[in-house]
Amino acid sequence: MVFTTKSLTDSHGRLTRRGTICAQEMIFMAKRDGTTTDPELKRTEEPSELLRELVAHLRQNRTQLREEWVVRISETRLLTAMTKEEIFAEATSVYDSYVEALETEAFEALQAYARNLSERIIPRGVETHEVVGIVLLLRDVLARSLFAKYQTDFRKLNRILDAYEPAANRIANTVAVGFVQERERVIRQQQEAIRELSTPVLQVRERLLILPIIGVIDPQRARQLTEQLLRGIRTNRAKVVVIDITGVAAMDVTVANHLVQTVEASRLLGATVIVTGLSPEIAQTLVTIGVDLGKMNTVGDLQGGIEQAERLLGYKVASITEPN
Amino acid sequence: MEVPILKQGAFLIATFQAALSDADLNQLRMGLVQQVVKFRSRAVIVDVTAMDVMDSFASRTLREIAHMIRLRGAETVIVGIQPEVAFAMVQLGLTLEGVATALDLEEGLAYLNEKFRITNRG
Numbered sequence: 001m002v003f004t005t006k007s008l009t010d011s012h013g014r015l016t017r018r019g020t021i022c023a024q025e026m027i028f029m030a031k032r033d034g035t036t037t038d039p040e041l042k043r044t045e046e047p048s049e050l051l052r053e054l055v056a057h058l059r060q061n062r063t064q065l066r067e068e069w070v071v072r073i074s075e076t077r078l079l080t081a082m083t084k085e086e087i088f089a090e091a092t093s094v095y096d097s098y099v100e101a102l103e104t105e106a107f108e109a110l111q112a113y114a115r116n117l118s119e120r121i122i123p124r125g126v127e128t129h130e131v132v133g134i135v136l137l138l139r140d141v142l143a144r145s146l147f148a149k150y151q152t153d154f155r156k157l158n159r160i161l162d163a164y165e166p167a168a169n170r171i172a173n174t175v176a177v178g179f180v181q182e183r184e185r186v187i188r189q190q191q192e193a194i195r196e197l198s199t200p201v202l203q204v205r206e207r208l209l210i211l212p213i214i215g216v217i218d219p220q221r222a223r224q225l226t227e228q229l230l231r232g233i234r235t236n237r238a239k240v241v242v243i244d245i246t247g248v249a250a251m252d253v254t255v256a257n258h259l260v261q262t263v264e265a266s267r268l269l270g271a272t273v274i275v276t277g278l279s280p281e282i283a284q285t286l287v288t289i290g291v292d293l294g295k296m297n298t299v300g301d302l303q304g305g306i307e308q309a310e311r312l313l314g315y316k317v318a319s320i321t322e323p324n
Numbered sequence: 325m326e327v328p329i330l331k332q333g334a335f336l337i338a339t340f341q342a343a344l345s346d347a348d349l350n351q352l353r354m355g356l357v358q359q360v361v362k363f364r365s366r367a368v369i370v371d372v373t374a375m376d377v378m379d380s381f382a383s384r385t386l387r388e389i390a391h392m393i394r395l396r397g398a399e400t401v402i403v404g405i406q407p408e409v410a411f412a413m414v415q416l417g418l419t420l421e422g423v424a425t426a427l428d429l430e431e432g433l434a435y436l437n438e439k440f441r442i443t444n445r446g
Contacts, residue, residue, distance in 0.1 A: 227411075265411045268410040268419070268425050
């Protein structure tokens with residue numbers, strides 16, 4: 001029961017979810033307590049004492065249990081991306097943090113360790129099932145050692161397990177959640193990076209912007225492109241914008257419409273848009289949706305587009321060497 | 325709130341304040357159409373920088389102003405449409421077709437100066 005009260009004092013962010021877990025655990029443990037038949041024994045040995053005994057047992061047999069665990073890990077072919085020595089080193093620290101979490105019922109240290117571990121092993125291609133797998137293996141190895149130790153005293157074994165199981169499950173939970181959170185953080189970070197990379201608005205000359213678009217445009221990216229372009233027109237005081245879609249193989253009707261709207265919105269800001277590099281498929285799409293070609297300024301390739309833009313801006317490009 | 329109309333050389337400049345009522349817009353339309361002839365102005369600049377929301381009535385009024393001014397023998401430039409407003413207008417189909425636009429007041433003046441310099445020479 002001690003965990004439940006303790007966990008409620010956790011940081012605010014996790015309070016509610018932990019709270020529900022606690023409630024389930026309490027019901028679960030209450031049921032268990034009801035089945036414990038001997039009130040005499042129960043009074044003499046509180047769960048915290050049992051836990052202390054358990055921790056002492058795990059500390060005593062540290063070397064042997066840890067080794068057994070490592071063997072089980074290699075038997076089940078988990079963590080294949082890591083060498084034997086690395087697995088052993090990680091196993092040692094996981095084992096120690098595991099026992100410490102059992103003893104102190106403080107999961108913050110374990111959580112931090114799980115995050116740190118995830119940070120190190122995710123880039124090496126370790127999968128979620130492997131991390132969850134090794135923690136569950138450790139749980140099983142320890143449970144078996146308890147069976148072996150208390151096999152003569154079934155009642156005591158039962159109560160030791162009562163103390164051990166919820167804590168062990170919580171630890172497994174904490175590690176798995178830590179790993180998944182770290183993974184999600186990495187994914188979010190990468191998505192952010194892709195988003196920023198995907199829409200550069202470049203100034204090539206005074207008042208001339210280029211917007212090269214490469215890859216697939218989905219509605220979300222299209223919206224982002226528009227936003228970035230309109231803001232770019234504002235900040236760079238652009239008069240002409242060349243949107244190059246050479247790198248876009250096809251676009252659906254929604255996105256094509258969006259492109260047309262972007263062109264019109266740019267005009268409202270006083271900028272002329274030149275679209276270059278339309279593929280035959282995209283040209284087909286634009287004709288199908290019936291774009292007013294008077295509004296759309298299109299040039300075959302990017303070079304032509306820039307030349308046209310320079311003409312609009314009044315630039316004249318001349319070679320500095322005299323032609324022969 | 326009434327929109328002030330300033331005379332600047334051969335141009336008239338009307339600057340929108342935030343949140344104009346429909347009555348204000350109607351009044352502005354009448355004021356501009358009358359004064360453009362009174363001052364023999366060659367062009368009108370309507371600055372909408374302060375408007376962060378443009379409804380269909382405001383947008384239609386802008387277009388009407390532009391067309392009426394043209395019928396009165398002058399030209400209109402709408403300046404300072406915000407990026408978000410521009411995209412919202414386009415999505416609603418309010419594209420102000422046939423009306424000149426510019427980024428801000430400075431650009432609008434530059435556009436008109438350029439245009440009338442060329443016409444004067446020709």
